[in-house]
Amino acid sequence: MGEVDPAFIQDPEHRPKLSDNKAAAAAAADVDGIPLIDLSPISSTGTGDHDPRELERLVREIGRACEEWGFFQVINHGVAAETRRRLESVARKFFEQAAEEKRKVRRTEKDVLGYYDTELTKNVRDWKEVFDMAVVEPILVPSSPDPDDHDLLEWFNQWPDYPPQFREACEEYARETGKLAMKLMELIALSLGVPANKFKDYFKDQTSFMRLNHYPPCPFPHLALGVGRHKDPGCLTILAQDDVGGLEVRRKSDGEWISVKPTPDAYIVNVADIIQVWSNDRYESVEHRVMVNSEKERFSIPFFFNPAHYTVVKPLDELIDEQNPPKFRAYSWGKFLAHRSHSNFKKQNVENIQTYHFRLQ
Ligand SMILES: O=C(O)CCC(=O)C(=O)O
Numbered sequence: 019m020g021e022v023d024p025a026f027i028q029d030p031e032h033r034p035k036l037s038d039n040k041a042a043a044a045a046a047a048d049v050d051g052i053p054l055i056d057l058s059p060i061s062s063t064g065t066g067d068h069d070p071r072e073l074e075r076l077v078r079e080i081g082r083a084c085e086e087w088g089f090f091q092v093i094n095h096g097v098a099a100e101t102r103r104r105l106e107s108v109a110r111k112f113f114e115q116a117a118e119e120k121r122k123v124r125r126t127e128k129d130v131l132g133y134y135d136t137e138l139t140k141n142v143r144d145w146k147e148v149f150d151m152a153v154v155e156p157i158l159v160p161s162s163p164d165p166d167d168h169d170l171l172e173w174f175n176q177w178p179d180y181p182p183q184f185r186e187a188c189e190e191y192a193r194e195t196g197k198l199a200m201k202l203m204e205l206i207a208l209s210l211g212v213p214a215n216k217f218k219d220y221f222k223d224q225t226s227f228m229r230l231n232h233y234p235p236c237p238f239p240h241l242a243l244g245v246g247r248h249k250d251p252g253c254l255t256i257l258a259q260d261d262v263g264g265l266e267v268r269r270k271s272d273g274e275w276i277s278v279k280p281t282p283d284a285y286i287v288n289v290a291d292i293i294q295v296w297s298n299d300r301y302e303s304v305e306h307r308v309m310v311n312s313e314k315e316r317f318s319i320p321f322f323f324n325p326a327h328y329t330v331v332k333p334l335d336e337l338i339d340e341q342n343p344p345k346f347r348a349y350s351w352g353k354f355l356a357h358r359s360h361s362n363f364k365k366q367n368v369e370n371i372q373t374y375h376f377r378l379q
């Protein structure tokens with residue numbers, strides 16, 4: 019390989035710590051990781067019809083994981099292993115193609131969904147290529163961040179010709195994972211002491227999207243990241259990672275980066291910024307990042323569960339009183355998205371819009 023492209027180089031304080039000592043790596047992998055939660059009490063029936071004590075236990079477990087980590091893994095989640103396998107297989111075939119084939123469905127300023135390999139996180143390029151798609155088509159979003167502009171845009175999917183099963187595999191996976199996301203929102207609502215269906219209406223015209231990530235082997239894994247440190251801005255993220263590993267989560271108790279050990283067929287779930295605001299900081303959206311590997315490629319599939327564009331995000335009234343004043347001012351999710359999408363195509367001198375900009379104290 020020739021010169022390292024400086025666009026990919028992280029500032030020294032954000033570079034990953036690579037351990038070339040195998041024993042140290044093994045010890046790190048043994049560290050107590052994010053909680054593993056068994057969803058079998060609800061996976062076949064929804065939260066309506068099952069042993070109430072088991073549900074109560076599950077709700078407590080979810081609440082504790084959200085409070086202590088902001089991240090957990092779920093097993094027995096009700097998404098068929100075959101559905102996931104089919105999507106993983108088409109993703110692999112799609113990314114194996116020559117760049118010019120993939121660029122036929124590339125994202126543009128007008129068609130913001132599709133393929134691209136130039137994402138910046140905090141102004142540094144990520145070592146990855148991705149394919150984005152709407153979970154429910156089209157995604158409706160304000161056409162500009164201007165609060166007085168009420169025009170809307172429709173974001174449609176772009177589907178590649180190859181592999182031929184691509185679209186079907188994506189749509190099937192999106193349907194299944196969408197059901198899981200809704201169930202998790204019900205459990206999270208219960209854990210906050212509000213009715214299970216509290217959040218349901220926000221997702222009627224959801225702006226959720228799904229991403230296929232491919233992290234190719236990287237010749238300078240000590241300098242670059244697959245995804246730089248960030249928080250997810252939406253409600254909830256449900257992630258499928260393969261068996262390579264690389265995702266790291268910032269542990270709340272001490273700020274250490276903890277790697278998330280791949281667990282076959284499990285999903286990794288994280289609280290994103292909107293839940294932090296709804297819960298008025300009871301549950302925090304936690305920073306995470308992805309390390310790259312000099313030998314192995316890695317695939318992952320995040321499902322970003324996001325509300326309708328007209329959602330006004332603010333702390334839940336039920337959680338606010340004199341002792342607990344609101345910690346965020348209300349903001350429009352649609353305008354937030356429009357802001358992000360406007361700045362997506364350029365390297366900027368200023369920080370992109372962030373949820374913490376709406377913090378009151
Ligand atoms: O690939 C991963 O493990 C995580 C990706 C991620 O955090 C993201 O796309 O927001």
Ligand SMILES: [Fe+2]
Pocket residue numbers: 248249250255306
């Ligand atoms: Fe993320």
